[in-house]
Amino acid sequence: YEGDVGVASVRLDAYALGLLGPPASSQPIAIAVIGMDRLYFENKQHAAALASAFRIGMHLAGRGAVVVTGGLGGVMEAASCGARTMGGAAVGIIPSIVDDEGGRRKPNAAQILSIATSLDQRARMPLIIDSVDAVGVVHGGGGTRVEAEMALGKGVPVVTLAGSGGVADQLATEQRAGLFVEGDPAQAAGTSIRLAEQHRLIREGRASND
Numbered sequence: 001y002e003g004d005v006g007v008a009s010v011r012l013d014a015y016a017l018g019l020l021g022p023p024a025s026s027q028p029i030a031i032a033v034i035g036m037d038r039l040y041f042e043n044k045q046h047a048a049a050l051a052s053a054f055r056i057g058m059h060l061a062g063r064g065a066v067v068v069t070g071g072l073g074g075v076m077e078a079a080s081c082g083a084r085t086m087g088g089a090a091v092g093i094i095p096s097i098v099d100d101e102g103g104r105r106k107p108n109a110a111q112i113l114s115i116a117t118s119l120d121q122r123a124r125m126p127l128i129i130d131s132v133d134a135v136g137v138v139h140g141g142g143g144t145r146v147e148a149e150m151a152l153g154k155g156v157p158v159v160t161l162a163g164s165g166g167v168a169d170q171l172a173t174e175q176r177a178g179l180f181v182e183g184d185p186a187q188a189a190g191t192s193i194r195l196a197e198q199h200r201l202i203r204e205g206r207a208s209n210d
Contacts (some may be wrong), residue, residue: 004125010090014137015113023039023152025062026091028064028065028066028089028143029064029065029066029130029133029193029196029197029200030065030066030068030091030131030133030196031060031065031066031067031068031071031132031133031134031135031136031192031193031196032067032068032069032128032129032131032132032134032135032136032151033047033053033056033057033067033068033075033076033079033133033135033136033138033142034069034070034075034076034128034135034136034137034138034140034144034147034148035053035074035075035076035079035137035138035139035140035143035164035166035168036049036074036139036140036143036144036166037070037072037073037074037075038073038074038096038208039073039074039075041141041210042183043076043199044196045085045139045165046063046094046139046165049075049138049139049164049165049182050074050078050168051078052083052084052138052185053074053075053076053078053079053139053164053185054078054079054081054085054160055082055084055185055189056082056136056138056161056185056188056189056192057079057080057081057082057084057085057086058077058078058082058083058085058086058089058189059077059082059086059186059189059190060082060083060088060136060183060189060192060193061082061083061084061086061087061088061089061090062086062088062192063086063189063193064088065088065192065193065196066088066089066090066091067079067080067082067083067088067089067090067091067113068071068090068091068092068093068128068131068132069091069093069128070092070093070094070095070121070128071090071093071094071095071107071108071111071114071115071126072092072094072095072105072107072108073108074139075138075139075140076092076108077079077108077110078148079109079136079138080111080196081108084111084112089113090110090111090112090113090146091111091112091113091114091115091116092107092108092113092115092126093115093117093123093124093127093128094114094115094117095108095119095120095123095124096116096117096118096119096120109190109208112183115127116156118187121143122143122146125143125146125150127148128147128151129143129147129151129156130154132156132196132198133156133195133196133197133199133200133203134156134157134158134192134193134195135147135148135151135156135157135158135159135192136158136161136188136189136192137158137159137160137161137167137168137171138161138164138168139164139165139166139167140166140167140168141166141167144167144168145167145170145171146167148160148167148171149167151178152176152177152178152179155178155199156178156199157178157186157192157195157196157198158178158180158193159180159181159182159192160172160179160180160181161182161183161185161188162181162182162183162184162187163183175195180195195206
């Protein structure tokens with residue numbers, strides 16, 4: 001090769017000869033953490049779910065993943081705080097809903113980027129699912145169930161945290177394609193990243209035929 005072309009040319013030549021895989025995607029893995037908005041530390045199960053979401057956010061960010069949430073409180077805020085604790089990125093896609101005083105709900109302060117929409121909570125769900133490579137479920141109610149079902153329907157892998165309560169525990173009893181169960185936040189994060197990497201390859205048309 002020409003000396004002034006550099007390392008990139010060597011990699012491309014090697015790729016053309018089949019010696020290397022295709023160049024890695026320039027975008028980091030993105031994983032959604034979904035769950036109930038209104039959880040309170042006064043409730044022991046809620047407190048445990050929030051602590052688990054925080055740990056998942058930490059482990060995801062510690063391995064270079066971007067944490068994507070619905071941008072509000074509860075599980076979403078806890079996961080975002082965990083990601084930021086590790087110096088990672090947390091992105092919120094915010095619905096247009098009102099608070100108890102009639103004003104627009106504000107995004108949680110842990111995110112580095114809050115994307116405001118004019119959509120209600122369910123209408124903005126596809127924006128979250130279509131933006132990520134995997135979904136993690138912690139606790140959750142009816143909206144979380146809808147979001148998880150949407151992800152499964154679109155072929156996005158879902159990892160549910162058994163023992164965190166709510167919809168996550170319901171999903172943990174089901175055996176379905178694309179649905180995976182973990183009982184520990186660190187393991188849930190690790191499985192989410194592994195599945196997200198596989199999904200990214202498939203989505204980009206670079207999966208092996210094996």
